[in-house]
Amino acid sequence: MSETVKTPETIRITADSGPPKRGRAIALGIAAAVVILLGAGTAVATALNSGEQRTTSSVATGTPAPQLRLGYFGNVTHAPALVGVQNGLIAGTLKDAGTNSLTTQVFNAGPAAIEALNAGAIDAAYVGPNPAINSFVQSHGESVSVIAGAAAGGAQLVVQPGITGPEQLKGKVLATPQLGGTQDVALRAYLASKGLKTTPNGGGDVTINPTENAQTLKLFQDGKLDGAWLPEPWASRLVLQAGAKVLVDEKDLWDGSGTGKPGEFPTTILIVNKTFAAQHPQTVEALLKGHVAAVDWLSRATPAQKASTVNAALKAAAGSELPADVIERALGNITFTTDPLAGAYPKLLADGVTAGVTKTADLHGLFDLRALNALSGQAKVSAAGLGQD
Structure with missing residues (x-):
């Protein structure tokens, strides 16, 4: 299975279309990671300012966006995105809310996805928690909000x-x-x-x-x-x-400190550009509905159903399926959940400081789980004092 980054133009999905087609790969080097880790502040400010200029008329009232640009990885840990896109769950809920176009972009790793989000190339993304933390810290809390969990473990x-x-x-x-x-x-x-x-x-x-x-x-x-x-x-x-x-x-x-769930740690979360969320709350809510439907399906499906569906989505997103023994082992190591396990984030931040890739900061405001918790049938998840729930 190849590791690719696909431009928004290469994969375009409307609410009535099928799965994405594979497009041109673009290699991303270490330089992109260094930019997002050490110098993201300027890019964030530019993206936020341009976003304000593009849609000033919608800021006051909030309107559905004409399209949503979504990033994710061709990894099993991103199965909610894979299933949500492949089965039309996300496109369907977006259409119901008045957002008729879903554009997707497949990344290899989180820092590259964050760079695209902060530069205004995408509006929302499935990423790991540490790149989201890095972006939040670099932008002084202005860049992204965590709006849901997607996967734990793996x-x-x-x-x-x-x-x-x-x-x-x-x-x-x-x-x-x-x-x-x-x-x-x-x-x-x-x-x-x-x-x-x-x-x-x-x-x-x-x-x-x-x-x-x-x-x-x-x-x-x-x-x-x-x-x-x-x-x-x-x-x-x-x-x-x-x-x-x-x-x-x-x-x-992970002993459960902070989360109360021993052995569970956040691997994949769903984040959104804060400016986009403020301008288009209906679109964000629709995205969350599709996301929750995908997580619910993964939680209820049999192992065989999950393996077959995720494999088909991997082929569409990344070009090839996985052998049966590989996908069975991989899925067995992951828990799919809408809970972002917010209580784990102080440790994740401390680990990033230890690793030398971020700095000590206040994470209050990182989470906005209000739209997630307002969905019908959604069990309430906690922001652990680091935002709104």
Whole structure:
């Protein structure tokens, strides 16, 4: 399965059309990650100002947007997006609210999606929590709101079979999907807890190379990587297709402090550009309705139904399906939920500070769960004092 970034023009879905078609891939390098981590403030301000100029007439009253531009990844951890797009759940609820066009863009990792969101190229995105935190901190709370959870769990540190403990990682070369991404922060924080230093530029006791997931698989198979901290299905692909062993299952590092749910940690959340949300609350509510429907379907479907539907969506979004054993293992490691597990975010921020990719900040205002909690039949989820619910 290739790792691609698709431009909005390459995948266009109206409420009456079928699944997206595959388009031109655009490689994103480490430079994009550095921009979003270290210099996003200007891009955010520009995007916000341009958004205000485009739709000043709708700010006062709030109107449905003519289209929604949505970003997500071709990963199993993004199954609510995959299913919501593939099965027309999101397009259907958007149409009912007066938003007749859904445009989607497929990314490889969170920092690139955040850069597109802050630059005004997309309006909402499924991402990992740490890139959302980074954007919120860099913009002083002006860029994004977390409006729902999507997936919990589904990330592991997998290594070459000869590595049996963290002490053997010194001097090794590991990979993560992108600098500053959720798995990148988790790995750096874990290594720090074991007394192993890393730096964002690849220095320290352990070398961490931000690498696209498909390339990580090939490099691991060729013996050029000692391990990687990856989301599903890539952890399962390295285990089942490349002979990797699990050194750390991230769920074992979460004892429930802050969330009350031992073993659960946020992997994928749904965020929206704050300016867009203020201008088009009806469209955001419609997006949430489609999202909740997708999560509900994933929660009720049989394993076979989930595997078949998610595989079809992966083929549409990323070009290929997964082997049966890989998707079965991957889906078994993930909990799909609308709860963003807000109580985990102080630790996620602290881990980002430890990793050297963000700074200490006040996260109050990051969450706006009011529209989610107002939906009929939706169990109330908490913002843990970090926003409105």
